Amino acid sequence: MNTQTTTLTPPAVEISGISKSFGEHLAVHPLNLEIGENEFFSILGPSGCGKTTLMRMITGFETPSSGRVHLGGVDVTNVSTRHRDLNMLFQSYALFPHLSVFENVAFELRVRKVPKAEASQRAQEALELVKLSHLGDRKPDQLSGGQRQRVALARAVVSGPKVVLLDEPLGALDQQLRKEMQYELKRMQREVGITFIYVTHDQEEALTMSDRIAVMSDGVVQQVASPEDIYNQPETRFVAGFIGSCNLIDVTVPAGESGQQVTVNAEDIGALVGVLAEGVSHEQRGTLLLRPERIDVSRTGDGLRGTVETLTFLGEEWHVHLRVGSEIIKISLSSLVRERDLPGLVEGEELVLSWRPQDARIVIR
Structure with missing residues (x-):
């Protein structure tokens, strides 16, 4: 023994x-x-x-x-x-x-x-x-x-x-x-x-x-x-906003389980897809959290459409602000991606936004 x-x-x-x-x-x-x-x-x-x-x-x-x-x-x-x-x-x-x-x-x-x-x-x-x-x-x-x-x-x-x-x-x-x-x-x-x-x-x-x-x-x-x-994987809106840059989009969240992919509604934008950070027992207000570097943009294709409001060069990357409805969506592009995929990009141009559902985290706190 x-x-x-x-x-x-x-x-x-x-x-x-x-x-x-x-x-x-x-x-x-x-x-x-x-x-x-x-x-x-x-x-x-x-x-x-x-x-x-x-x-x-x-x-x-x-x-x-x-x-x-x-x-x-x-x-x-x-x-x-x-x-x-x-x-x-x-x-x-x-x-x-x-x-x-x-x-x-x-x-x-x-x-x-x-x-x-x-x-x-x-x-x-x-x-x-x-x-x-x-x-x-x-x-x-x-x-x-x-x-x-x-x-x-x-x-x-x-x-x-x-x-x-x-x-x-x-x-x-x-x-x-x-x-x-x-x-x-x-x-x-x-x-x-x-x-x-x-x-x-x-x-x-x-x-x-x-x-x-x-x-x-x-x-x-x-x-x-x-x-x-x-x-x-921030658990609250505050943590997401305090740590790094993050898009914080107010949405209506349906009931669902932690980790479940759901469709939420953002006023003046429409339906968006993301993953629940925690279980939700009934429909309520929440926040869709989306890091700027997790967003893909292109000149063509299907997805959310926005207009370039500002372009800021920071050496190794570009910061792009896109207006989508009443929201300003922040996007980070490496200088290589900007030169290769979006040559000649200017303010006022329309772009198509997309992201993987797992990169859009939805919290209710």
Whole structure:
């Protein structure tokens, strides 16, 4: 008889029924969330959606109005921030200007009374991780913004916390440096094997780096999924509109089962075909979600007809706005397709639109 038992590793972070109210304002509605070991997890949403408040409850800077917070299976709801096994990285870097780069990174280890030789070795390894070991003797004001950000990250991971929380850490960097740091953060997170929780309003950052994303709006978590599923299978109108560009067409939706292909009616356009994202028990109003790059256009054939209102060249692609009835439909065309299939396309020209039914997702939320 096999008497072996399997021990399940608890999630790095488990949130159960957590909420936060400020007076009569419910900033974060009750939610449950699990974030796994060594996961790069992003909390994404517009300003004021509750994402920073949620992060502050995980760190202990805010006390939940309800619910519990567990780190590695340990209830830390009433534990102070300094006694939680986590670290934080902010946009401001918060480096000590009078200390060298090396001393900044080693500071926390010395506060924790780690033996000097061990602290020096771990600080040096952290600087090597962020590729700054050659700048250990410099002061923060002798570094670029990107280098200071790397020092702050080295300091956040040097003690080997269970979780590192990052609150809009790339916001102060220019666009090109932000893109470079996105890939660097992902690489470093994989190398150190620490759970990262990344708070941002930037959808590109979240899509680029995350294993999973929680999209928030008005204190509610709208959807938790992988970047690919968030983009291709949004569960609500808000998620579709917030992540990337999407055509949101108001329609009347018939009853049907999740995944079923149905015909819906769009006022002033007519019948459109798509797939139900969830079961619908009775006819009601909903939204047909259609990504611009999923639409095919041609000068001839059968399909929905629209008139070109604007043509915008963006290098590798063209953005085309077509008027169909009272709707403006956004379309993305690669420059190659534009040159090959639609040479000489001009504003005012009529085109035929079509798409695969499975690319038109219909939601009622």
